[in-house]
Amino acid sequence: MNLTLKVWRQKNPNDAGGIVTYDANDIIPDMSFLEMLDVVNEDLISRGEEPIAFDSDCREGICGTCSMVIDGIAHGGQRGTTVCQLHMRHFNDGDTITIEPWRAKAFPVIKDLVTDRSAFDRIIESGGFVSVNTGGTPDGNTLPIPKVDADEAMDAAACIGCGACVAACKNASAMLFVSAKVSHLALLPQGKPEAERRVLKMVKAMDEAGFGNCTVTGSCEAVCPKEISLDFIAKLNREFGKAILKNRAERQVAD
Amino acid sequence: MKLDSKIPPGPVTEKWEKYKFDLKLVNPANKRKYDVIVVGSGLAGAAAAASMAEMGYNVKCFCYQDSPRRAHSIAAQGGINAAKNYQNDGDSIYRLFYDTIKGGDFRAREANVYRLAQTSVKIIDQCVAQGVPFAREYGGLLANRSFGGAQVSRTFYARGQTGQQLLLGAYQALCRQIGLGKVQMFERTEMLELVVVDGHAKGIIVRDLVTGEISAHAADAVVLGTGGYGNVFYLSTNAKGCNTTAIWRAYKKGAALANPCYTQIHPTCIPVSGEHQSKLTLMSESLRNDGRVWTPKRKEDCGKAPGDIPEADRDYILERKYPSYGNLAPRDISSRAAKEACDKGLGVGPGGLGVYLDFADAIKRLGESTVRERYGNLFDMYEKITGENAYKVPMRIYPAVHYTMGGTWVDYNLMSSIPGLFVIGEANFSDHGANRLGASALMQGLADGYFVLPYTIGNYFATEKQPKHKTDHAEFKKALGEVETRTKKLLSIKGKRTVNSFHKELGKIVWDKCGMARDEKGLKEALQQIPALREEFWKNVNVAGENGELNQNLEHAGRVADFLEFAELMCLDALNRRESCGGHFRTEFQTEDGEAKRDDENFAYVAAWEYAGEGKPPILNKEPLVYEEVHMSTRSYK
């Protein structure tokens, strides 16, 4: 099939950037969306032009590197699918496809479709962990965990940190991302001792990174390639409320 | 070069404990005086960086992705082995040790493997404490599944995302240390050269992938946890960015490279769909617990819908050939069985390069919901890629390059032949011999990173007392100059062929001649073709853009340039090893029924290749493999 692409090109963070139109010809339905872009790029390079910069690595939907907005939808609109797993059989011959980077103040564009998502790392660094050192941990089976709890924690832990939730949100809020990590750890006994301290620190880091507020429109859940549930945002709010109410926790954050 | 494996004396079961006691320690207050560079933030790198920072060392950690959380370890699906014997099915440290040695076709070092089996037990405890959400039974205890090459159930898993969860555990530990200021993290930064001063590894040269800035970093030791070189084949299950650059650069600075011809072809991948294919996708081997591998018995049936082929006309190839392991035969054996069937014209799907992996019986036996619970995400992934529903029609699978057992030669301390350069995880050659068992790479990466290197590196500091150097030392300047020159050269050729076209062509050469089956004639051809292709690359490659900005084409060009050199050594090693063992199958050396035929008399050694200078043939150093504990036998999975 033959397609028309309208692609965001931006040389560097300071460049104003703009949409450039390209033809993508002889595209095969079995190609992934990124393989389609590979074909376009090979052609651009052969013609002495600069290829379109976009991020990808695993190309199997798990590393969270690939990130682009296709026709206005983060990852392109196939439910539970990253753009590297989106295949061209979902498009039609003659389609015009618009491709843009994630857009959020906290995710500045580096080049073309590549953005800087290190704000997510800053949030985890602030407290998204269990403080255990290597060694000296008890036998794994000394701590039975009900299967339902482990399963729910896993549902939250499945987040790949791609940032689609932020890109989809009109407020560029990172609540779904933060709630997934807070919930994953708060649901497990290992995470409980630090739960209050963790949620306060992570929410603070999130605010400082310039993400917007959550107004529960649910667009994050709709685009999430791992279908992380909005319920976790409710859990985050509960965890946050609990922590605030116990002023003991405030003291902990202060140290 | 004199290779000293530094294997401690004594019975294999006691070596590590005794050795740990004998290791010299660095006083806690002195640890902060040591700087360590860790290249890589996968399971091995992240675990090592976090653990060493906890101990007090100053760590700088580098990765090429935009976040340490995205290292390729994230993609591991099936699970991680540990000799916990929670299932009471007769597992033990000794059995895991034995299975690994046997699975590796008696080409691994006994002492290392025993240590790996010992530490496996602690890894699970560590990960549980970090909050890794392993699968659990209703009673709340940890669940296990079985994996290829083992008759016990010792694999721990987190749905089909075990690598992701283990890596996030290590990443979180790393983030904690970044937050505490003990680790300085450099994302989107690629190591392009190793710096050696007076024979000791003292730093690296890196390129900032966003700005193009090339800079030097100095330390008291350098650790490489940079993963495998499977992408030399162009198509593999590895992430697009996986490369050999770090270990190749180290090789050229004097770190011997061991057994590069030991590559693993994974039996259960989604078949290639066309020329555009940019990578291959693995379907976890755990699928073989419940899926049955078959092909039609007759060529005429290959084009039919699988449902139209009656039971009597199907050949369940693994169950027939290996009745006691059946569909769980080790990877090399299962891969070759699929290739054989396809070579005979019995393959299914596009190009006849596929065999069925059928879940109909499992769905009948367990119900669709149980199958969905076990493998749901894999079935979903399969459907996304192929457009087919594997609950209704059997999956099609074909072998693909997946893992590389070869890598930098290291001694028992995980130190390379360059003092001060340590290599961990898939990047080293250490524990899997000629074939790795499923669910053992995650185990090795974490064993190296959490429990081995943090001890052994201290011994290096405590015994060597080497001087510190700054980046204004002449060796740093020289290495920096070399990187700048190479980068400029790549950008200045402006030839007619794209980087990708060279990579694809190289991949095809090595897949055809040094892939699932190898022979002398093919390898000799490859050894002609690879240098010719390399020469053309340096005359005719067209690298787009400039250095001073994000330039993915330039990144790819540098990696392909190194693969073009590395591939030659891989083929040379395969040519030299005139036997078949594990993943290295030389068609000249096979038994009557087509199994690998080892030659223990002449090849029970690690082939550690030493760089001899530009244009000179590399030097082969042999580390003999001595088996004190287990008796070398012919592998049989029948």
Ligand SMILES: Cc1cc2nc3c(=O)[nH]c(=O)nc-3n(C[C@H](O)[C@H](O)[C@H](O)COP(=O)(O)OP(=O)(O)OC[C@H]3O[C@@H](n4cnc5c(N)ncnc54)[C@H](O)[C@@H]3O)c2cc1C
């Ligand atoms: C699809 C798939 C599924 C798998 N499933 C399993 C499984 O179920 N069980 C199992 O045990 N094993 C499995 N494996 C194997 C296992 O995942 C890997 O062997 C293991 O994760 C490798 O870990 P590592 O830390 O050595 O390297 P990696 O995770 O590959 O990390 C390499 C790191 O080095 C960095 N790096 C590389 N080169 C450079 C450079 N030049 N400069 C700077 N940084 C660099 C990268 O950024 C990255 O951070 C699987 C592998 C694949 C491909």
Ligand code: FES
């Ligand atoms: S490239 Fe890894 S999730 Fe898409």
